[in-house]
Amino acid sequence: METPDPFDPDRIARELDWNLLRTFVVLAESRSITDAAARLRLAQPSVSAALKKLEDRLGRRLIDRAPGRYALTEAGRLLLREAVEIQGSVLRLSTLLRELTDEVQGHVRIALASHVVCPLLDRALGEFHAAHPRASVSIDVRPSADAIAEVLAKRASFAVCLVRSPNPRLEYRRLYREFFGLFCGPPHPLFGRANLTLDDLAGQTSVSFETDRLQDVLKPVTVMRAQAKMGEKITGMSSNLEEVRRMIVAGLGIGPLPVHVAARDVADGLLHQTPPYEDLPAIDVHVVWHPRAVRNRAEDLLLQGLLRMIEDVPMEARTYRG
Missing domain, CATH: 3.40.190.10 (Periplasmic binding protein-like II)
Known part of the structure; x- marks a missing residue:
């Protein structure tokens, strides 16, 4: 008698229960089975049984569970990626x-x-x-x-x-494409000064975005700050442009902003652009x-x-x- 293939796509599609996948998404986003049970408002044994049932049907261990350890396996990470997509599709049906x-x-x-x-x-x-x-x-x-x-x-x-x-x-x-420049606020000693050069920025403290890193999306901005020889210490940081602007205006340091976004604040006297003025990084x-x-x-x-x-x-x- 031929041994059934545990990874047969038709069998998995036929036997896989959406409720098990929904439970697994919560398990994957939780710190423990106890935590997942609380979020699902179910008893812990029920959640453990659901996980075991899903692992048995897929023939793979999905969560590495041991004293002091609770982490997705490689199979678990793969399943989570697909389950989140399926969950999004199901929630949109109604x-x-x-x-x-x-x-x-x-x-x-x-x-x-x-x-x-x-x-x-x-x-x-x-x-x-x-x-x-x-x-x-x-x-x-x-x-x-x-x-x-x-x-x-x-x-x-x-x-x-x-x-x-x-x-x-x-x-x-x-x-669209925007260009980032460096700006300072009214309390900053460079505010309002004409004929600034990059040398004037050397050692100045800075404010920036959380993605302002060489390995991240604002790498060109990171390079611009480095060319200005500004101090390595970033005194203020946010992922939100409005909050980066707030810290620049408040005088925490010189920081990058899209030039077209900052134009109104420059005209209103809330921001002052510093060097460089040419070859600004495009994002x-x-x-x-x-x-x-x-x-x-x-x-x-x-x-x-x-x-x-x-x-x-x-x-x-x-x-x-x-």
Whole structure:
């Protein structure tokens, strides 16, 4: 008699229970089985039994459980990646079914990096609302890495953010390009001074973004600060542009901001640009979406409308130099 293949795709698809996958996602995001049981409002033996049942059906150990140790195995990490996607699709089913009407009235959830200033995006939102007034939009401001994670998990319709390294499971389209300069606030000794040179910045304290590192998405900004020979100590840091701006204005140090975003504060006397003034680092902001996500009509219309605008508007017109 032929031995059944424990990894037969048809058998796994036939026998795998969605509730087991849902339980596993909570287990993977918890610190222990006891913690997962509390979050699921189930007894600990029930959660342990569910995990064992899932491991038996898949023929793989998913969580390494030992005294003082609770960590996903390689198989567990792989399953979590797929289970999160499945969970996102399942959670969207009721929304899609509810929106089966002639009028577009769905909801669009955009994951947005902080302080995205882009007239093209504003125009796309305005035209979408004018055409579909019963549809709704929410904008969730997050660090770029978290915004992309929301798209991967199919919890966000699409993201507008910086991209460190493209994920092959997602689609990307460059929305606009911005240039970063260095700025200081009114309490800073360099504020308002003309004819500054890079030598004036040597040893000055700085404020910056959490992604301002050589191995991260704002690497060009890191290089610019290094060329200015500023002090290595960063006295203020945030993933949120508004908070970086707040610390610069308050005088905590010199910090990087997109030149076109800072222009109004410069005009209002809240910020002063310091060297360098030429060859400023360029940073691209992208639209990111999941090609395998099942989108409602509102999501699809807004995303496709934005992508059409990107195609129609030359890159030079989407390049903001300040």
